[in-house]
Every structure is written in C-alpha cells, then in structure tokens.
Amino acid sequence: MSDTHYLSMDLLRFTTAGSVDDGKSTLIGRLLYDSKAIFEDQLEAIERATEQRGEDHLNLSLLTDGLRAEREQGITIDVAYRYFATPKRKFIIADTPGHIQYTRNMVTGASTANLAIVLVDARKGVVEQTCRHSFIASLLRIPHLVICVNKMDLVDYKQEVFDEIVAKYSEFASRLEVPDIKFIPISALHGDNVVDKSEKMPWYKGGALLYTLETVYIGSDTNHVDARFPVQTVIRPNSDDYHDFRGFAGRIAGGVFKTGDDVVALPSGFSSKIKSIHGPDGEIAEAFTPMSAVITLEDEIDISRGDMIVKPNNQPQAGQDLEAMICWFSEKKIQPNGKYVLRHTTKDVKCVVKAIRYKVNINTLHKLENDLEIGMNDIGRIQIRTTSPLFFDPYKRNRNTGSLILVDEFTNATVGAGMIL
Amino acid sequence: MSSYNLTHLAQLEHEAIFVMREVAAQFERPALLFSGGKDSIVMVRLAQKAFAPAKFPFPLVHIDTGHNFPETIEFRDKLVKEVGARLVVRYVEDSIKAGRAVEEKGPNPSRNGLQTVTLLDAIAELRYDACLGGARRDEEKARAKERFFSHRDEFGQWDPKNQRPELWNLFNGRKHQGEHFRVFPLSNWTEMDVWQYIAREKLEIPSIYFSHVRDVVNRKGVLLANTDFITVMPGETVEKKRVRFRTVGDATCTGSVESDAATLAEIIQEVASARVTERGARADDKRSETAMEDRKKAGYF
Ligand SMILES: Nc1nc2c(ncn2[C@@H]2O[C@H](COP(=O)(O)OP(=O)(O)O)[C@@H](O)[C@H]2O)c(=O)[nH]1
Numbered sequence: 001m002s003d004t005h006y007l008s009m010d011l012l013r014f015t016t017a018g019s020v021d022d023g024k025s026t027l028i029g030r031l032l033y034d035s036k037a038i039f040e041d042q043l044e045a046i047e048r049a050t051e052q053r054g055e056d057h058l059n060l061s062l063l064t065d066g067l068r069a070e071r072e073q074g075i076t077i078d079v080a081y082r083y084f085a086t087p088k089r090k091f092i093i094a095d096t097p098g099h100i101q102y103t104r105n106m107v108t109g110a111s112t113a114n115l116a117i118v119l120v121d122a123r124k125g126v127v128e129q130t131c132r133h134s135f136i137a138s139l140l141r142i143p144h145l146v147i148c149v150n151k152m153d154l155v156d157y158k159q160e161v162f163d164e165i166v167a168k169y170s171e172f173a174s175r176l177e178v179p180d181i182k183f184i185p186i187s188a189l190h191g192d193n194v195v196d197k198s199e200k201m202p203w204y205k206g207g208a209l210l211y212t213l214e215t216v217y218i219g220s221d222t223n224h225v226d227a228r229f230p231v232q233t234v235i236r237p238n239s240d241d242y243h244d245f246r247g248f249a250g251r252i253a254g255g256v257f258k259t260g261d262d263v264v265a266l267p268s269g270f271s272s273k274i275k276s277i278h279g280p281d282g283e284i285a286e287a288f289t290p291m292s293a294v295i296t297l298e299d300e301i302d303i304s305r306g307d308m309i310v311k312p313n314n315q316p317q318a319g320q321d322l323e324a325m326i327c328w329f330s331e332k333k334i335q336p337n338g339k340y341v342l343r344h345t346t347k348d349v350k351c352v353v354k355a356i357r358y359k360v361n362i363n364t365l366h367k368l369e370n371d372l373e374i375g376m377n378d379i380g381r382i383q384i385r386t387t388s389p390l391f392f393d394p395y396k397r398n399r400n401t402g403s404l405i406l407v408d409e410f411t412n413a414t415v416g417a418g419m420i421l
Numbered sequence: 422m423s424s425y426n427l428t429h430l431a432q433l434e435h436e437a438i439f440v441m442r443e444v445a446a447q448f449e450r451p452a453l454l455f456s457g458g459k460d461s462i463v464m465v466r467l468a469q470k471a472f473a474p475a476k477f478p479f480p481l482v483h484i485d486t487g488h489n490f491p492e493t494i495e496f497r498d499k500l501v502k503e504v505g506a507r508l509v510v511r512y513v514e515d516s517i518k519a520g521r522a523v524e525e526k527g528p529n530p531s532r533n534g535l536q537t538v539t540l541l542d543a544i545a546e547l548r549y550d551a552c553l554g555g556a557r558r559d560e561e562k563a564r565a566k567e568r569f570f571s572h573r574d575e576f577g578q579w580d581p582k583n584q585r586p587e588l589w590n591l592f593n594g595r596k597h598q599g600e601h602f603r604v605f606p607l608s609n610w611t612e613m614d615v616w617q618y619i620a621r622e623k624l625e626i627p628s629i630y631f632s633h634v635r636d637v638v639n640r641k642g643v644l645l646a647n648t649d650f651i652t653v654m655p656g657e658t659v660e661k662k663r664v665r666f667r668t669v670g671d672a673t674c675t676g677s678v679e680s681d682a683a684t685l686a687e688i689i690q691e692v693a694s695a696r697v698t699e700r701g702a703r704a705d706d707k708r709s710e711t712a713m714e715d716r717k718k719a720g721y722f
Contacts, residue, residue: 011429237475
C-alpha cells in the first residue's frame with residue numbers, strides 16, 4: 001500500500017437495522033474491531049463498564065451509548081455515528097437503535113445513506129420488523145439493501161434455511177422499490193462471511209459483507225442528469241482585486257454544470273451563461289453533485305439565497321401545492337390546517353397542511369384511509385400548500401430537491417421530514 | 422462509467438464548506454472558535470476555501486487558558502497574520518480574577534473546565550449567535566451524538582436527550598432570542614482524515630505535534646510536559662523523552678505520547694497503527710466515564 005493511497009479512497013455511508021438481539025452490535029463491533037477502529041482505551045472502558053453492570057459478554061453498544069441517560073437506562077437514545085476505513089473506502093455508519101423512537105432514528109440515519117444493512121435472525125426468518133426496516137429504507141430511497149441472515153451457526157450453516165429466507169424476503173420485497181438487494185449468510189459472532197469468506201458455507205458463492213461494502217458501485221446513485229443549484233449565499237469580496245466579483249455559493253443538488261452553460265435563475269426566470277465555476281481549489285471546468293461550488297454568471301442578474309440556478313431545457317417542477325410522504329417526530333400530532341415553517345433546499349417558507357390523505361401501517365405497508373391521526377413516529381401522506389412557490393423534483397428522482405423538513409413555528413423544533421411525490 | 426466521483430477527503434471537504442456557508446447564511450454574528458490545534462487549523466483552511474475570493478465572514482475566537490505551550494501561541498499569531506483574520510482573545514485568567522471562575526486545587530490544576538465560563542461570557546459579551554468548532558464525532562462518545570447544528574439554550578446548555586433530528590442536508594438553525602448554536606463542520610471526520618487532509622493541503626502545524634525531546638512527568642500513565650503550570654510531586658521524576666502531542670490543549674492535562682514521528686507521513690503511519698484514541702492521553706477525560714458529557718451540557722466546546 002502506498003503512502004498516499006488515501007488520495008484515491010472513496011466514501012460509503014450506510015445504516016444498520018435489525019430487531020433487538022439480532023446481533024447488530026456484535027456485527028458492528030466486529031467490523032470496527034477487525035478494521036482497527038476500536039482502540040484499546042475504548043475497549044478497556046467498555047470492559048470496565050460491562051463488568052460494573054454485571055453482564056458477561058462485552059457490550060459494544062457502550063462504545064457510543066456514551067450519554068449518562070443511555071448508560072443508566074441501557075437504551076440508545078439517538079442515532080450514533082461510527083467510522084472505520086479500509087484501504088479502499090472510508091465508511092460512515094449511522095447506527096440506529098432498534099426500539100425507542102425507531103422511525104425517527106432510522107429515517108434520520110437513512111436520509112444520507114447509500115446502503116442499508118438489514119439483519120435477520122436465521123432461526124426467526126423474516127419478521128414484522130424486517131418489513132418495517134425495509135419499508136423505511138425503500139421510502140427514503142436507499143439504493144442498496146444488504147440482507148444479512150445472521151446466526152447461521154445456530155442453524156448448522158444450512159443452505160435450505162438461507163434459501164427459504166431469501167425466497168420469503170424476495171416475495172415481500174417485490175412491493176418495495178429498491179434497485180439492488182443482496183443476501184449474505186453470516187455469523188457475526190464467529191465472523192463467518194463478515195470480513196473473510198466462510199469455509200463453513202461453501203454453497204454461498206457471493207462475497208463476504210466487508211467485500212460487498214467495499215465494492216458496491218455507488219457512482220450512478222446520484223442524479224447527474226437534472227442540473228440543480230440552490231443558492232446558499234452570495235460571495236462579494238470587499239477588495240479592489242475582485243471588485244466586480246459576484247459569485248453564487250451552493251452545493252450542486254443534481255446534474256452537472258459547466259462553464260459556458262446556458263442557465264436560468266428561478267424564480268426570476270432571467271437567463272444567462274456560466275462565466276466561471278470555483279471549487280475549493282480554484283477555478284474548475286465543471287461541477288457535479290455533491291460538490292460545493294461558487295458560480296459566476298455573464299450577466300448581472302439579481303439572485304439571492306433560496307433561488308435556484310438550473311438549465312433552460314430541464315427545469316424542476318414549480319408550485320405551491322405539494323403531495324408528500326411525511327415522517328412525524330413530534331408528540332403533538334399533525335394538525336389539519338396546521339401552519340409550519342418548511343425548509344426545502346436553501347429556502348424557508350411557511351406552509352399549511354391542507355389534507356391528510358392516509359397513514360401507513362409501517363409493518364404491513366397498508367394504507368389506513370380511516371386513521372388520519374399522524375403522531376410521533378408515524379408515517380403518512382399529506383397535502384401541503386406553501387406561501388410562495390418551491391422548485392422541486394419528486395424525491396424518487398432527486399433526494400436533494402425532493403426532500404423537506406417541517407419546523408414548529410413556536411418551538412423551532414424539527415417536527416417532520418417529507419419526501420415529495 | 423462516469424467519472425463523477427469524489428474521494429473521501431474531497432467529500433468531507435465539500436460537506437464542511439457547505440456547513441460553513443450555511444452558518445454564514447443562517448446567522449447574523451457567527452464566530453470560529455480557534456485553539457491553535459490541528460483541528461482549528463483545518464477549520465481555518467476550510468473557511469478560507471468556503472468564502473474565497475472573499476475573506477471568511479467571522480472572527481477567530483481563542484479562549485485562552487493561560488496554560489499554553491509557547492509554540493502554539495506563536496503559531497496562532499503567525500497564522501492570524503497570514504490569513505488576515507480578526508483575532509479575539511478572552512482569558513480564563515480574567516474570569517478567575519473577576520471571581521466568575523475558581524481555580525482548581527492540586528498538583529495539576531486544569532483550566533479546561535473553567536473555559537466554559539469564559540466562553541459563555543464571551544458569547545454573551547460579543548453577542549455571537551453561532552460558534553463554529555472543530556470537534557469531531559469520533560473523538561469521544563458524548564461527541565458521537567452531536568449534531569452539525571447543535572442548539573444551546575439561553576444558559577448555553579446542551580440537552581442531548583432533546584436534540585433536533587438532522588436529515589439530508591437540511592440544517593435547522595432557528596432559535597429564540599438569547600439562544601445560540603454550536604456548529605461542527607468536521608463532525609464526520611476522523612483523526613486520520615484530519616491528518617490526511619493536513620498532508621494533502623500541506624498545512625503548517627505547531628512543532629509540538631512532531632517528535633521532539635522534552636522533560637515530562639509520568640502522572641498516572643499520562644506523560645505531562647514539565648511546565649510552570651504543574652507541580653512535580655514527591656515520588657515523581659522528571660524524565661527526558663522523545664515525544665509528540667496528538668492534541669494541544671491546556672498544558673496541565675494534555676499528555677504527550679512517546680514517538681519518533683517527525684514528518685506528516687510518519688504521523689499518518691503512526692495514527693494508522695495507534696491502538697489508543699487521541700483523547701486517551703488527556704487527563705481531563707479520564708476523570709470519569711461521562712466527564713465530557715457533563716462539561717458539554719454545561720456549555721463546553
Ligand atoms: N450464536 C450466535 N450468536 C450471536 C450471533 N450474533 C449475535 N449473537 C448473540 O446474540 C445476542 C444479541 O446480540 P447483539 O449484538 O447484542 O444484538 P443487538 O441487540 O442486535 O445489538 C448476543 O448474546 C450475541 O452474542 C451469531 O452470529 N451467532
């Protein structure tokens with residue numbers, strides 16, 4: 001390995017889900033330990049804490065359940081982010097707790113994930129939680145799902161058990177829209193098919209989990225077609241050298257922008273051409289998602305935060321009426337006709353919830369059209385009207401321009417996460 | 422196959438720049454907390470990139486414990502000059518003199534915890550509504566639960582059980598009068614990422630990060646620099662050792678590690694094979710399992 005191999009590593013964000021005791025902590029612990037991301041002082045600290053609690057097996061959740069309340073109550077309150085790297089990739093794990101605040105945490109972790117690992121206990125097979133986790137992954141449009149059938153050691157590493165679970169899951173998954181689903185038989189405890197391929201399951205022809213994580217192709221997951229540039233802020237140097245410089249800073253939310261491209265600014269509708277694009281290291285010829293860039297235009301047109309620069313022949317939808325799937329995070333239920341602050345890309349507007357269409361039973365995926373009470377950790381479909389037009393794409397097409405959050409006007413808390421239909 | 426891929430360092434860089442620009446856009450009086458350590462040096466570089474060719478729109482704020490390594494202060498002043506930033510310094514010493522904070526007793530009285538008083542006073546005095554910090558989630562377990570945009574109530578307190586969920590890239594910086602935010606653009610970076618970035622960017626860092634010979638005292642397994650701020654206790658000996666620092670902070674509690682790493686490449690090698698976290702050498706975190714959480718709840722960095 002060369003000294004500077006890190007200059008060609010890329011990044012994979014994934015989330016892990018499973019019911020309590022399916023072996024999630026054991027699996028993550030093994031990935032972290034084998035990739036040397038757990039350190040001796042951390043290990044010592046959790047050994048001490050495990051002993052104090054009178055438990056016999058090492059409780060790896062203590063590694064990130066660092067908050068006093070979490071330790072006292074033995075629960076995980078919040079998404080914990082963990083990091084490890086191999087020479088090929090850096091990994092960010094959004095580890096979401098299995099029980100309390102489940103929907104909220106998994107939706108949060110899933111919102112930025114490229115991949116989700118769903119754990120299934122080989123002895124129990126596909127259960128209600130498996131469906132729930134998979135549904136949320138699919139709703140949040142995680143492009144890659146890896147179903148790890150764990151505890152294979154307890155079913156004598158039998159192929160029939162694995163095949164049956166694969167068949168059952170595949171039947172259920174035909175109702176989901178996940179482009180890539182892989183199945184791996186593992187034993188997190190003994191390390192079979194986690195980091196190294198297991199010799200106990202010669203019938204399994206695929207790669208071990210870590211190999212899958214290292215090689216899954218994520219380059220085509222982002223939208224490189226519909227050019228979208230939500231403006232964050234305007235950069236105007238106060239110096240003689242850059243007297244006329246007026247750059248629009250933002251993060252490319254979709255597509256590719258090149259110098260010389262014809263563009264149009266929304267909502268004004270004024271058109272211009274891209275004069276220059278500046279990346280972190282100076283001028284560049286093109287910029288793509290998820291780069292942060294500064295764009296200057298040939299013409300002086302009025303653009304400010306919340307506006308969007310796009311291409312004339314490929315414009316987003318524009319409007320004040322939206323249909324969205326919403327995940328609710330507040331104890332106060334969604335109020336029909338309730339008013340909220342809505343944040344979409346870099347724009348804040350006010351909105352009113354015009355209608356609640358249905359609630360989803362997240363275990364069966366049934367639409368409950370007679371139950372319109374959307375409370376904490378519920379998911380449903382709503383209709384929203386905003387005070388001024390938004391420029392958006394369906395979430396399905398673009399996770400950046402199709403997502404929104406709702407904020408309580410009085411407490412300022414983030415109360416909902418929405419995906420535009 | 423498309424060529425629209427970014428390396429992990431590039432992705433982290435673009436993310437951090439996005440977060441810094443959100444701060445400039447969402448807040449009226451932001452500041453960048455600057456300790457002179459490697460993370461804040463990386464923060465300054467990112468801030469320069471985020472607003473180029475303009476200057477970054479916030480001052481650097483140093484909460485000075487007075488327990489400094491002279492190399493760090495020299496370095497700080499040089500860097501401030503080079504980037505043309507405005508430096509604001511507030512001293513823990515002044516908080517002690519004014520009776521707002523009380524010096525710890527014992528052989529290595531740390532001013533780490535006292536920084537909270539000085540910091541919150543500075544935020545109130547200078548009316549900062551957002552303070553950018555270089556803390557990372559991989560540093561410590563209470564930090565692992567931090568948001569990019571971390572809300573603080575009017576007493577500067579963090580309520581870890583009641584944090585706003587953070588989805589996609591939509592950061593909610595709305596607040597009431599008197600409240601403020603701490604913002605952590607390096608949330609997703611690890612110690613390794615920071616070193617790799619320093620090497621990639623060829624950033625200068627204070628000399629104490631590199632291997633050097635110095636007088637140290639082994640206090641309960643932590644190799645403390647023998648400075649004027651600590652008292653050598655009976656039974657302890659001062660030894661000359663070849664060491665370097667993995668973090669720089671209050672000299673009374675920041676331990677050094679024995680090391681021969683004299684270049685960035687060697688440091689990266691060393692970090693790759695390290696078996697102890699960088700905060701493992703800090704006496705302030707060894708005080709209890711939840712020492713960091715308790716300090717953070719009260720308003721610490
Ligand atoms: N036999 C066997 N036991 C396992 C395996 N993976 C996890 N376990 C055990 O199952 C129990 C629950 O595992 P844990 O990782 O704490 O589950 P979590 O609640 O999903 O985090 C523990 O006693 C583990 O040792 C496995 O592959 N085989």
